[in-house]
Amino acid sequence: MVRIFLSHSSQDDEFAARLASDLKAAGFAPWLDDDEVFVGDSIVSSVSRALDSSDFVVVICSKTAVASGWVEREWAVRYSEEVKKHYVRVLPQLIEDCELPALLRDRSYADFRQNHSAGLNELIRVIREHMRRRVSRSMALLAEDKYLEEMYLLDALNGNLFLTEDLAEFIANTRDPVECSILLIDVDNLTIINRHYSKQVGDAVLSAVLEVLWRRDDIRQFGRSGDGTFYYVMRWCDEDETGHIANDIRQSVSAFEWKLIASTLRVTCSMGIAMYRPGEPSIDFVVRAALGLVRAKEYGPNSISQGPLHLKERESRWLRDYFS
Numbered sequence: 001m002v003r004i005f006l007s008h009s010s011q012d013d014e015f016a017a018r019l020a021s022d023l024k025a026a027g028f029a030p031w032l033d034d035d036e037v038f039v040g041d042s043i044v045s046s047v048s049r050a051l052d053s054s055d056f057v058v059v060i061c062s063k064t065a066v067a068s069g070w071v072e073r074e075w076a077v078r079y080s081e082e083v084k085k086h087y088v089r090v091l092p093q094l095i096e097d098c099e100l101p102a103l104l105r106d107r108s109y110a111d112f113r114q115n116h117s118a119g120l121n122e123l124i125r126v127i128r129e130h131m132r133r134r135v136s137r138s139m140a141l142l143a144e145d146k147y148l149e150e151m152y153l154l155d156a157l158n159g160n161l162f163l164t165e166d167l168a169e170f171i172a173n174t175r176d177p178v179e180c181s182i183l184l185i186d187v188d189n190l191t192i193i194n195r196h197y198s199k200q201v202g203d204a205v206l207s208a209v210l211e212v213l214w215r216r217d218d219i220r221q222f223g224r225s226g227d228g229t230f231y232y233v234m235r236w237c238d239e240d241e242t243g244h245i246a247n248d249i250r251q252s253v254s255a256f257e258w259k260l261i262a263s264t265l266r267v268t269c270s271m272g273i274a275m276y277r278p279g280e281p282s283i284d285f286v287v288r289a290a291l292g293l294v295r296a297k298e299y300g301p302n303s304i305s306q307g308p309l310h311l312k313e314r315e316s317r318w319l320r321d322y323f324s
Helices: 010-025 043-053 069-085 116-144 156-172 190-196 199-214 239-255 282-299
Strands: 003-007 029-031 056-061 090-094 181-187 220-224 229-234 269-275 304-306
Touching: 003 010, 003 043, 003 239, 010 029, 010 056, 010 116, 043 239, 056 116, 090 116, 156 220, 156 229, 156 282, 181 199, 181 239, 181 282, 190 199, 199 220, 199 229, 199 239, 229 239, 229 282, 239 269, 239 304, 269 282, 282 304
Parallel strands: 003 029, 003 056, 056 090, 269 304
Antiparallel strands: 181 229, 181 269, 220 229
């Protein structure tokens, strides 16, 4: 499902709750702080994670929302990402007469002022159209063979070169290497997807998974390291935050609008996690994550598992033993 962050003033809670209900009924996954932030949760961290994993930010524009610095901070970060990555994420919705923020004045909006149903239908239409464009862009890049450069999808050879040769330098350039972490992300059942649908659909799946990784704001290095496997190496990320990021990526992959590629397509991914141990060879760091991925696969699709804290002497250091 498409994930939608609802940015609104607390004065507009009633409208936001109604809109969230409408979007859920339409098959989307809206995120509303009243529903998702629980007692004891960090509001800032919860909101930040929700923004990172959202496909769109719907800005509910009213006089109080426009005057709210908090609301503006929520959508402004996503707006700057639009400029860098060339796709729409911020969608304004007008619920009463007000002056739109300068950055949003040049774009169309769904108008809820007179007719809620008409505004909702327009919002749903726009979301679906933008998702189709994203998928079409990915497919076009695949067809033109430009996706490797434009979306940072490294082939398996280059990916393995990074993991075996350049990762050590990446770690050395980290201020506190103990806060380096790695995810190995594997698309579940990619061989079956290629066989059941087509190789072109399988390639579109890889492109879409890469887009999920590409649009995140973590300080990281990532690429492809096997047929359906990606690495995602992060700096300044402790164990808890690494776990949150892994879960966000897993949910984003599962929630992607896969039916835009093929009507019955469903895609999940499994992950292995490792935190860097000071002084260990970088290849051991990767292999521990690979062993976590092997364990996750044993649990079943859409699983995440930590790799072992230490490698046994007999463990293979050849990455090809873990992913082709």
